[in-house]
Amino acid sequence: MHNQVTAHIITIGDEILYGQILDTNAQWMSQRLDEIGIKVTQRLTIGDVKSEILEAFAYSEKKADIVLITGGLGPTEDDLTKPCLAEYFGVDMETNQQALSEIADMFNRFKLELTPINRLQASLPTNCAMISNSLGTAPGMWFYENNTVFVSMPGVPFEMKEMVSAHILPKLRAQFSLPYIYHKVIRTIGIGESWLADKIKPWADALPKDISLAYLPSLGEVKLRLTISGKESNQEERVSNEIEKLKKYADKFIYGYDNDSIESVVGNMLAKTNKTLATAESCTGGYLAHMITSVPGSSAYFKGSVIAYSNDIKIDQLGVLPETLETYGAVSEETVKEMAEGIRKEFGTTYGMATSGIAGPDGGTPEKPVGTVWIALAGTDGTKTKLLSLAKDRLLNIQASAKATLAMAWQTFNQNS
Amino acid sequence: MHNQVTAHIITIGDEILYGQILDTNAQWMSQRLDEIGIKVTQRLTIGDVKSEILEAFAYSEKKADIVLITGGLGPTEDDLTKPCLAEYFGVDMETNQQALSEIADMFNRFKLELTPINRLQASLPTNCAMISNSLGTAPGMWFYENNTVFVSMPGVPFEMKEMVSAHILPKLRAQFSLPYIYHKVIRTIGIGESWLADKIKPWADALPKDISLAYLPSLGEVKLRLTISGKESNQEERVSNEIEKLKKYADKFIYGYDNDSIESVVGNMLAKTNKTLATAESCTGGYLAHMITSVPGSSAYFKGSVIAYSNDIKIDQLGVLPETLETYGAVSEETVKEMAEGIRKEFGTTYGMATSGIAGPDGGTPEKPVGTVWIALAGTDGTKTKLLSLAKDRLLNIQASAKATLAMAWQTFNQNS
Structure with missing residues (x-):
């Protein structure tokens, strides 16, 4: 039996906390982790406050195997993530030569002058592995301390996404033994949640123990999500079989699956x-x-x-x-x-x-x-x-x-x- | 000087944590609290897991004056918020007659039969004040225990929004001594953020110290928000005067104010x-x-x-x-x-x-x-x-x-x- 690998997502930034920005990063990262069998057990959003950031690091280190952090990596003074990471791990910051050369390359490419403030972005805590940012000037950081992976990434959505897809997911797969996980969403229309629950109760009660069912209602429709996870792979067919049985009870309400509209x-x-x-x-x-x-x-x-x-x-x-x-x-x-x-x-x-x-x-x-x-x-x-x-x-x-x-x-x- | 009133927002639901739903509720609530001078200091998203829910309640009670909770109030078995609240406060659940009559009225209005599962939605922890849900069947709950306000609301966005606007904000204003805070949003169209910033720089630089300016760009428009906060009330006229001065620089881009579209x-x-x-x-x-x-x-x-x-x-x-x-x-x-x-x-x-x-x-x-x-x-x-x-x-x-x-x-x- 695999141990479930768990993750926390920490979003840092006053502009998110006060509602000026909608946090779409956390959803996107949750989806990517879910797809490779890592269970996100908590998300935290905190402000640009040193004590809150340090406390969140300690809290999440205790509760999760992986801590993904976004935000607070800009070159301005209210961006605290990097100094907080250095303080948290008790290390110094020093210029990372690879990071500096990648930042210099990028400025070169856009024919811009490298300012001292941009140079500072290459200064990283000494215990991290640098993660390249091919779309921006703030490098990512990978830490492995006290049996926990910490990853710090910029909050700019397209920079973060590229970094996760190109570097973070492969590194996570290499580091952890991940379980098999499979979700299937069944979309129904024309019936309310409680009526549907009544109608399919015999089927829901007879579901195998390792297949879990969730109701996801939204305007005018109800989605049913079946999830199977464990060490055996290729369980799609078992889920398909359950859906075939479900059709006896709810066929005339099932209009599609997964991302169908x-x-x-x-x-x-x-x-x-x-x-x-x-x-x-x-x-x-x-x-x-x-x-x-x-x-x-x-x-x-x-x-x-x-x-x-x-x-x-x-x-x-x-x-x-x-x-x-x-x-x-x-x-x-x-x-x-x-x-x-x-x-x-x-x-x-x-x-x-x-x-x-x-x-x-x-x-x-x-x-x-x-x-x-x-x-x-x-x-x-x-x-x-x-x-x-x-x-x-x-x-x-x-x-x-x-x-x-x-x-x-x-x-x-x-x-x- | 007022003490800053603080809030945590707890979002409960596997479907959010796994990234199947984008959490727009937390942003909306953050904005509403910000408008009345309550500072959101942390947001947490947790799954449908009893131990995690109870732990989050205890954590937030220690750190905030107000704990707003959404989600996990549906009639199905994976909805745990209500039993968790009862356990957390050490009270029983019993049918709330007003809630039951409001649910029955709603079913009556739509000419639907009240099922036992819907009846269960009127069962509430005995120490709460019931909050009417005029757009759905899950009532909200207001608790005041250990000097902390807990509010539990459904996760369906339009039900939550109506409940917050009609009931929760007035109750929060009545319960807490909130600072004077006044926001005015100026809506511009037809000019990008950095061009607008250039154009109005002399005005922005000359703003009085206690009036702060924020740029809120969104699709096809840029909003400017002026905020004044402190203990003196009736500062609306000072903000109006600044807007009159702004018009000299940006009149042909200003199409409206606040909630104008x-x-x-x-x-x-x-x-x-x-x-x-x-x-x-x-x-x-x-x-x-x-x-x-x-x-x-x-x-x-x-x-x-x-x-x-x-x-x-x-x-x-x-x-x-x-x-x-x-x-x-x-x-x-x-x-x-x-x-x-x-x-x-x-x-x-x-x-x-x-x-x-x-x-x-x-x-x-x-x-x-x-x-x-x-x-x-x-x-x-x-x-x-x-x-x-x-x-x-x-x-x-x-x-x-x-x-x-x-x-x-x-x-x-x-x-x-």
């Missing part, structure tokens, strides 16, 4: 069958078309959209009957049906999607409160409609309506296939 | 002058219309849009001449001009905006690489066009193009006013 899955279904699509949007105001066109290559099946915010446009561009708008209103099953059929005809596509609703915060009535949304899908077999009762937040209502429209299309295509 | 500022200018707008979008694929319609009340001035992903639609719906497309291509000044003029005429609006470009990742050529985007604004005084040379990322190109189109409109309206 509902817009890319629907797009692929259209592309594969040479079908085309257009949208007619009222309350979603272009967001549905945006989701569809965020998929590279969507121009192969998506012709376009009419966003009809006013009744005139619904009549003139989509052929909605004035009587329909008068009798039933813009937010009605009748109107959304005519919008979907109108755009399908006008743009000459296989399918037409439509949305009409009250996104809020204003415009609600007792009969049609904010969050009342009608969606429709017109196709060769007629037109489907659905009423959504959403919440009070305008942006969430827009996003949820667009996602529900794509979910309706997926369910329809899935039944037909 | 370029889409809301442009919308207000249209509404005030009874002008109307429509958009014709190719590469932005609906995102421009989405930005415009994300503003509540936008139906007063926004008539709609045609998203013309195919050349047929550009010809049929927007009246672009087939010769123009043949001679110059879809991504050209000539085409985008005809698109803007076409939508203005077709939808009968005062202004027409248009975009056409290569968002990527594919479709680039040596003459028109990925990131080549033409934008246009057609109005009563003719049509303006602009060429953008953006980067390689599809989504960023879409967002930057939409923002640049709104910036062009703002500059035009601003000059005319």
Whole structure:
């Protein structure tokens, strides 16, 4: 049995702590470590304060095999990581000749003069191995002390990423005996977390002990993540077998796996069958078309959209009957049906999607409160409609309506296939 | 002199630690606390492991006045926060009647059946004050023990944000004696950070010592934040005076303040002058219309849009001449001009905006690489066009193009006013 190799990630910088910068580095490093079977057990974000930095080093050394540190390596005075590392390990700093020559090369390449402040960046704690930074002037540092690996890297995302991929991951693989680890994410739509949990309980209860299950809900969908780890490799098939069993309980909700999105899955279904699509949007105001066109290559099946915010446009561009708008209103099953059929005809596509609703915060009535949304899908077999009762937040209502429209299309295509 | 009130933020969840989810909550909470003068001194991210959760509670209780906790409140078995809080404080859990009635109301409103698993969400540690969750089924919890405030909130961003704004910030203000702090954000568009810094240097150098300036660049704009803090209140006027002086250097770039967005500022200018707008979008694929319609009340001035992903639609719906497309291509000044003029005429609006470009990742050529985007604004005084040379990322190109189109409109309206 392998011992689980564990890591802490320490992010240093006031600008992160005060919320001025979104820390995307920690997520990226977590993913890379997870992929090679290193378990991140904690992430810490601390400010540019010497005592806090030293305390975090001691805390993480006790609790993890690997401590990855980003930030605080700039040439200015508020960058404390390097002096803190030297103090923590009780060593001096001295100019690292290789680092100096790499920094000089870079300045040379950009025809810039090497200033004393840049020269200081080559000064490193004496107990570290220098890690080349091919995209910047702050070298990385690798320490192995008291059975723990410490790695210090710059906070600039592209410099850090290059350093991790080119140098840190290979060194970690060489240093540690890493376990086998495999994740599979199953993406479901059209059912809430607790209902899904109820429905698949017999399957979840019967999962083998070494396969763990996590629920990851997000707007309009629920992801299930299966994880297997241990010393035996090639366990993908065992996970596949469990997914086959899961399908008996939840097949009609599973639209994809891993990094699939509902817009890319629907797009692929259209592309594969040479079908085309257009949208007619009222309350979603272009967001549905945006989701569809965020998929590279969507121009192969998506012709376009009419966003009809006013009744005139619904009549003139989509052929909605004035009587329909008068009798039933813009937010009605009748109107959304005519919008979907109108755009399908006008743009000459296989399918037409439509949305009409009250996104809020204003415009609600007792009969049609904010969050009342009608969606429709017109196709060769007629037109489907659905009423959504959403919440009070305008942006969430827009996003949820667009996602529900794509979910309706997926369910329809899935039944037909 | 006030004592600095400090906070730790603890994010609980394997899905964050393994990098499957980007933690945007911690940044958002850091910003809100910073705004009311509470200093975040550390952020911790830990997994769904009881011992780690209990240890983090003890660690943060020692080091901060306030401990904000998100995540681990779902109804499923891997959600451990609630039992951990009960164990940490040595109390039992029992059904909170107000929480149960709020959950039941929510299910009622959506005409859903209350399952035993949902009922469990109303079971709370007995020493907490329940915090209503108006957008979800997991209530928040407020504890005050050993001179430390603990707040536990769901990890779903929109539920957490509503809870913090409506309940947590007011309670924190009531509980702690917070310093006077006043931020004013000045929003600029159409100029890069270093050019802006050069331009306003005389003003920045002359700022009073107790007013600090920060640059907050984001996609397509640069925000300047002025902060004044101390024990004297009512310093807003001193900040206003500095902004008046700033205008001498940067007036033509300042489009708004604080939470203004370029889409809301442009919308207000249209509404005030009874002008109307429509958009014709190719590469932005609906995102421009989405930005415009994300503003509540936008139906007063926004008539709609045609998203013309195919050349047929550009010809049929927007009246672009087939010769123009043949001679110059879809991504050209000539085409985008005809698109803007076409939508203005077709939808009968005062202004027409248009975009056409290569968002990527594919479709680039040596003459028109990925990131080549033409934008246009057609109005009563003719049509303006602009060429953008953006980067390689599809989504960023879409967002930057939409923002640049709104910036062009703002500059035009601003000059005319």
